[in-house]
Amino acid sequence: MPSDHITVVGAGAIGGTIGACLVRAGHGVTFVDAVEEHVRAINERGLTIEGSGETFTVLAPAFTPLEIRGPLGMVFLAVKTMHTDLATAQLAPHLAPNGAVVSMQNGFNEERIAAVVGRERTIGAFVNFGADYLEPGRILYGGSGALYVGELDGSESDRLGRLVKILLDFMPNTQATSNIWGYLWGKHAYGAILKTTALVDAPIADVLSDSTARPVLTNVAAEVLAVAAAEGVRPEGFDGFDPPAFAFPPRRDDGKVEASLDALVAFNRKSLKAKSGIWRDLAVRKRKTEVESMVNELRARALRHGLPIPLVEALGGMILEIESGARQMSWDNIAALAAVSARAYGSESNHA
Numbered sequence: 001m002p003s004d005h006i007t008v009v010g011a012g013a014i015g016g017t018i019g020a021c022l023v024r025a026g027h028g029v030t031f032v033d034a035v036e037e038h039v040r041a042i043n044e045r046g047l048t049i050e051g052s053g054e055t056f057t058v059l060a061p062a063f064t065p066l067e068i069r070g071p072l073g074m075v076f077l078a079v080k081t082m083h084t085d086l087a088t089a090q091l092a093p094h095l096a097p098n099g100a101v102v103s104m105q106n107g108f109n110e111e112r113i114a115a116v117v118g119r120e121r122t123i124g125a126f127v128n129f130g131a132d133y134l135e136p137g138r139i140l141y142g143g144s145g146a147l148y149v150g151e152l153d154g155s156e157s158d159r160l161g162r163l164v165k166i167l168l169d170f171m172p173n174t175q176a177t178s179n180i181w182g183y184l185w186g187k188h189a190y191g192a193i194l195k196t197t198a199l200v201d202a203p204i205a206d207v208l209s210d211s212t213a214r215p216v217l218t219n220v221a222a223e224v225l226a227v228a229a230a231e232g233v234r235p236e237g238f239d240g241f242d243p244p245a246f247a248f249p250p251r252r253d254d255g256k257v258e259a260s261l262d263a264l265v266a267f268n269r270k271s272l273k274a275k276s277g278i279w280r281d282l283a284v285r286k287r288k289t290e291v292e293s294m295v296n297e298l299r300a301r302a303l304r305h306g307l308p309i310p311l312v313e314a315l316g317g318m319i320l321e322i323e324s325g326a327r328q329m330s331w332d333n334i335a336a337l338a339a340v341s342a343r344a345y346g347s348e349s350n351h352a
Helices: 013-024 036-045 081-094 109-117 158-167 180-197 204-209 213-230 254-269 277-283 291-304 310-324 331-345
Strands: 006-009 029-032 047-051 054-058 072-077 095-103 122-135 138-151
Touching: 006 013, 006 081, 013 029, 013 047, 013 054, 013 072, 013 122, 013 138, 036 047, 072 081, 081 095, 081 109, 081 291, 095 109, 109 122, 122 158, 122 180, 138 158, 138 180, 180 204, 180 213, 180 277, 180 291, 180 310, 204 213, 204 254, 213 254, 213 291, 213 310, 213 331, 277 310, 291 310, 310 331
Parallel strands: 006 029, 006 072, 047 138, 072 095, 095 122
Antiparallel strands: 047 054, 122 138
């Protein structure tokens, strides 16, 4: 397989959207997905991307993981975080010596990927755009956002330049960064906010606007950011999210927090994807979310630094209960988290 050929492992909302747009731009792309019906649909009818005022279908080969054949050059890994280990193990034997795996995922999967294929064959990526898997062969592209890629050690490289050039055909504002970990931690904090919105059967923007939810959202992000600070990482902002503003007092800037949340409301209002991927997994696809694995990862890091994360823990527990049917999506869940926040950080709206 040519070194400039792209293999997308995980052809769902994120991987499918990126891959289809690159196919349309003339790049060679192969899709790999564990859902046999999705693979069959792509091979028989193509992959259709539906969006605002535009729907298009691309034709590209698709395979299941057991059908992967190498050598693989550039691999975009876009599976759920809890499937990272298996997916990486399946593709690793087929990765070319000069190939690389780009983690188009949530969480901190780069380290797990690097443990299997080597740090020299691992590239970090930060993606923030809305997309939903609708059915086999159909994906909704909700709208564009930020996309950054970076070497794990922050260095510049020729392959990073080539990767940016490729991804510009998908996202025109794609950039290389020397602080990919900062973007990943920023996304982890914003991701905690999005996971909180999934406790309610309401659009993301509605929860972000709610006066009861805002203090909770602020402190759940602050817990993640406190761990990032302990790890020596400088989180980066994007698409309206301003990490430094959310830090625990005395470094918190309440005015900037409100401005950031307002910007995130505006960002989410314009997206066709009104609700989070976690919400969709719970309410529509009725499948396990990646929340438990992401909470486990944050918990391990927080314990190393002796930091409590009571809101993240409570949030993770609520999501597990919704998964099992023991809890329903409700605004009462936000009120329950607000009580946890008040006990842990005080009752003032935005103060710990």
